[in-house]
Amino acid sequence: MPLFVTFEGGEGCGKSLQxxxxxxxxxxxxxxxxxxxxxxxxxxGEKVRYLLKQACEIPISPLTELMLFNASRSQLIxxxxxxxxxxxxxxxxxxFSDSTIAYQSxxxxxxxxxxxxxNQIASQGLKPDLTFLLDVPPEIGLSxxxxxxxxxxxxxxxLFHRKVREGFLKMATEEPQRWVIIDSTLNKNHIADxxxxxxxxxxxx
Numbered sequence: 001m002p003l004f005v006t007f008e009g010g011e012g013c014g015k016s017l018q019x020x021x022x023x024x025x026x027x028x029x030x031x032x033x034x035x036x037x038x039x040x041x042x043x044x045g046e047k048v049r050y051l052l053k054q055a056c057e058i059p060i061s062p063l064t065e066l067m068l069f070n071a072s073r074s075q076l077i078x079x080x081x082x083x084x085x086x087x088x089x090x091x092x093x094x095x096f097s098d099s100t101i102a103y104q105s106x107x108x109x110x111x112x113x114x115x116x117x118x119n120q121i122a123s124q125g126l127k128p129d130l131t132f133l134l135d136v137p138p139e140i141g142l143s144x145x146x147x148x149x150x151x152x153x154x155x156x157x158x159l160f161h162r163k164v165r166e167g168f169l170k171m172a173t174e175e176p177q178r179w180v181i182i183d184s185t186l187n188k189n190h191i192a193d194x195x196x197x198x199x200x201x202x203x204x205x
Contacts, residue, residue, distance in 0.1 A: 009134035012141030037094035039072035048072040053151040062108035070122035106167025136184035
């Protein structure tokens with residue numbers, strides 16, 4: 001059975017790097033896999049990504065944010081994720097619906113039940129098999145980001161990012177069979193090895 005693997009965490013946690021490393025390792029072993037990211041991954045999703053992350057001059061309410069993320073997600077599942085999983089290809093995704101809970105509910109303050117219900121509708125019940133949470137204190141994560149290129153979320157106050165981290169950790173402790181919490185202050189090669197060992201085990205490689 002193919003695996004649906006997601007990478008989660010706050011800004012500057014290293015999830016994009018680690019998802020790429022995992023993808024390369026699977027490719028090197030000729031294990032059918034694709035790497036995608038949220039929001040984005042489809043023509044519609046990339047336009048939504050620009051609005052949500054880069055178009056900082058356009059005001060977007062928390063509820064609108066929630067709807068836009070899920071519109072992009074629904075299209076990504078329809079076009080990319082489901083067809084690949086059905087074909088036996090492993091899917092590695094940089095962020096998924098857990099990010100929406102962490103950012104729009106814990107961070108923005110939207111009702112948790114509403115966020116979960118809308119996520120459920122958009123994802124059509126699809127859940128990751130394995131989720132890596134790269135946990136890092138927000139002060140450290142934000143310091144890793146390039147200055148002058150901050151997106152809409154990187155510009156938020158430190159308190160916002162602390163609430164996002166709290167949300168991720170709460171979800172991870174509530175569902176330990178799916179989540180793997182990794183200290184993102186560790187050496188990046190050590191982190192990659194931890195991720196690889198857990199993924200290999202799940203894939204019986």
